[in-house]
Amino acid sequence: METRELRYFVAVAEELHFGRAAQRLGIAQPPLSRAIGQLERRLGVELLARTSRVVALTEAGAVLLREARAALDAVAAAERRTRRAAQATTGQPGLVLAAKAGASGELLSQLLRAYAAEPDAATVEVLLCGIAEQERLLRDGRADVALLHRPYDSTVGLDTEELRTEGQVAVLPAGHPLTGRSHLRMADVTGLPDLPTPRWPCPDGAYEDGPGPQVRDATQLYQLIALGRATAVMPESCRAQLRDDLAAVPVVDAPPVTTVIAWPPHSRSRALAQLIRTATRL
Incomplete structure (x- = not known):
């Protein structure tokens, strides 16, 4: 064909x-x-x-x-990776890193600072993406490397190194009755008729089924939660981005989230190898 x-x-x-x-x-x-x-x-x-x-x-x-x-x-x-490989030989920018906006912010900052301090570090262009976009950018060649989050992102067919595993919290409007609890279970969160869980975009661009509002990114999600229109279960590290009108409560039976650095298995970039070594050292 x-x-x-x-x-x-x-x-x-x-x-x-x-x-x-x-x-x-x-x-x-x-x-x-x-x-x-x-x-x-x-x-x-x-x-x-x-x-x-x-x-x-x-x-x-x-x-x-x-x-x-x-x-x-x-x-x-x-085609994209071939052109970028040619650019690398002429001294033009070498690495494109995709990450979900609002996620792993502290980890990403530490990684970029540590890598920039390495001898002969390449310049790194950071693409901050919406939900589920960083995996697509990596697979279609627009990114050389990405920070993905299992179990939400698929890593099938990619090489990965695990960087961090963390629990999850329920993000609720400040003052909601559940914010006084020391911990919650998934049934407590998914059973709230007035605060439905959001519908995220799938890799094909369509949204998940369900009664909740469609959500494109963390900023939109936090605004909906603050307005009392939604709730969400998110990685523990999201606490650093929460506004004063939001609260987080641990969800003890939510699956842990593992942040991985992922790249195409056929990559032979020395700059990428150095970035991955830096990430695993951190």
Whole structure:
């Protein structure tokens, strides 16, 4: 299969309409239809069920959509990493680090200071991301290294080193009756009808199901909690960013959160290796 065919198929599979897909790709509809037909004949499977009114994915088409997205992301990542490798040989900035905004702030500051003090340290560009974005930036080649948080972020297919494991707390509006408790359990937090837990974005950009408000980042979340519209269970280190109108109570049965530094397994960057050594030493 060619990357052109995969791009064509992804457009049709996402739009479920040949006309809209052709417009999105900037081509005419007949060659797009022919390309999809040729791809189906070569694979020997039906990818799209077509009627005069509806286009729908078959089971085989759903599999190819998932695999094609991953393949196209890998191609784009290879292009970006190749260009950045060439920049490194000409003395241009070498490392891009992705981290979730509002998370691991103290750890990130310590890491950057310690690494900058190392001999021949490369410059580090920091990308502060929204929820679930730093993993995507790392996988698609826009970042060389990232701080991820298990179990919330997936590290499958990445090399990692564990940096810190911590418990979690429930973040509540200051003055809420539960803030007088010494500790809580998950059932105490998830069962609050007036303070639903937020819905975070998934890696594909869609939001989780549930009754809670959609939340893009920590700033928006803290504002909603302060207004009495939500609550959230977050790593213990979030206490450093809490405002006066928020309170945190330990949740004793919440799963621990492990912060890891993660990078692509094929990386051979000396600057990255030094950064990782610095992180594990800290």
